[in-house]
Amino acid sequence: MGRILSCTSVTAILFGMTTLQASADVTSADVWDALKAQMSVYGNVTASETNSGGSLSVSDIVMATNVEDINTSTALSGSIVFRELGDGTVAIDFPGSMTADMTVMEAGSAPATISVTFAQQGMTILASGDPGAITHDFSAPSMTYSLANFIVEGQPITANFTLDLTDTVGSWLSEGTATRRQKADYTISQIAFKGLFADPTSRDKGAFNGAINDIKVTSDSKVPEGMADLKPEELFTTGFAVDADMSFGMTTYDAQITAEGQATEIKGTIGNGSFGLGMDGERIRYSTQSNSVDISGAVTGLPFPPVDVHFDTSSLDFLMPIGKTDEAQDFTAAIKMKGVTVSDFLWAMIDPGQQLPRDAANVVVDLSGKANWLVNIFDEAAMETTKMPGKLESLALNDLEVTVAGASLTGSGAFTFDNNDLQSFGGMPRPLGAIDLAMSGGITLLDKLTAMNLVPQEQAMGIKMMTGMFTKPGASPDALTTRIEVDASGAVLANGQRIQ
Helix, strand or coil, X not given: CHHHHXXXXXXXXXXXXXXXXXXXXXXXXXXXXXXXXXXXXXCEEEEEEEEECCEEEEEEEEEEEEECCEXXXXXXXXXXXXXXXXXXCEEEECCCEEEEEEEEEECCCCCEEEEEEEEEXXXXXXXXXECCEEEEEEEEEEEEEEEEEEEECCEEEEEEEEEEEEEEEEEEEEECCCEEEEEEEEEEEEEEEEEEEECCCCCCEEEEEEEEEEEEEEEEEEEECCHHHCCHHHHCCCCXXXXXXXXXXXXXXXXXXXXXXXXXXXEEEEEEEEEEEEECCCEEEEEEEEEEEEEEEEECCCCCCCEEEEEEEEEEEEEEECCECCCCEEEEEEEEEXXXXXXXXXXXXXXXXXXXXXXXXXXXXEEEEEEEECCCCCCHHHHHHCCCCEEEEEEEEEEEEEEECCEEEEEEEEEEEECCCCXXXXXXXXXXXXXXXXXXXXXXXXXXXXXCCCCCHHHHHHHHHHHHHHCEECCCCCEEEEEEEECCXXXXXXXXXXXX
16 A cells, blocks of 8 residues: 555645646635645645735645655655636646655665656646636647656666657546545547666666557546545545546557566557546446557567467456445456457468468457445455355346357356355255257367377367256257256256256
């Protein structure tokens, strides 16, 4: 927890202040007080203030935190000027460049340091509203964040990282006192990134660069006062919440890594995609999707062509309850990889005779259900002393698809669970329901793998015997189906025949 807050303190000072938002009648002091309160959520903030008429200059900003015996101090160079414009709004002027020097000290360890430099050209921030709810309209043709001067355990680390943001436009709302709400909506034409690192104790090194285009971000968060002092089990019971979604367009990247004297290059592109994250006292959600993905990797000095992989779509969706509740809550988990192809070089290694179809592969697993936690899952003591921390009420397989080398497996089904019967299935709640599965081309694929000596003959015979016991012929040649069912008595059946 402490290390997370230490790492985010620089972002709270720099990125938070340079993506602010807005609304009506505020003074320079109002806007600075709101900004200082926003930063104070993560630690103690001090600064020098000089007021001249309607202009307030703030300099020597320092934020300090002390979490779990980890002390963090972040000092910001340069002055920020808040100018009242006479119409109830305030302009916030940043210098062309400013640096945040962060030092992290932990008992028994040498201090760790890092410097973050922020530079901008043509940035404007206009604050409006009222002291309890201030919106800042924001525009920046060019912003650059540079991370350098890493020192860990007293030793300098050869590393740096740079982010260049182009044409950032948006707004940021900050409101509340004990619990502060921060709501943002902005677009960025492009984020270009690059970096390098080198291990001083070895020859290992690396460099990377890339660009993400057409980014759109929306977020809405609630941060309780004194969040830096909260224990993990307290965070989600004191009002903390965050919802963030991002979409992006064409993305390109490449990296060169040298490890143990061997150089590897990886490069790729993503046509477009999205990302989402949400957390509060009741649930956590995570989603990511990338479309038209191409990845290529090559090892320098080896007589092999690059390895290429393509995905039409790759996605992950996850929703899980995290709060202690009496009633079951929804959960979902889905992974999809569609249109997966690899370079002919890889196929040739396992199938030089081209006996296997090389059609694109698909993998889809889509689950949903209802469950609830009986204890606070962030409380380690409670989790260790509770035999059954949660209850599963239902589970559905909404979609199953595995397609590869001319064979496919599909399925769907659903089960409910009796949590009062923990004997029938060895301590697990007794299920009730069924799942239907269908396979086509599976036996043909098995025969080809056997002929290629990739599957031993005796293992292939065993697999065929097992499928004969638990499946029945489908509607077309080399098609098999099965229905696995658990009835009300706890009996397990395959196509109506009891197997347990």
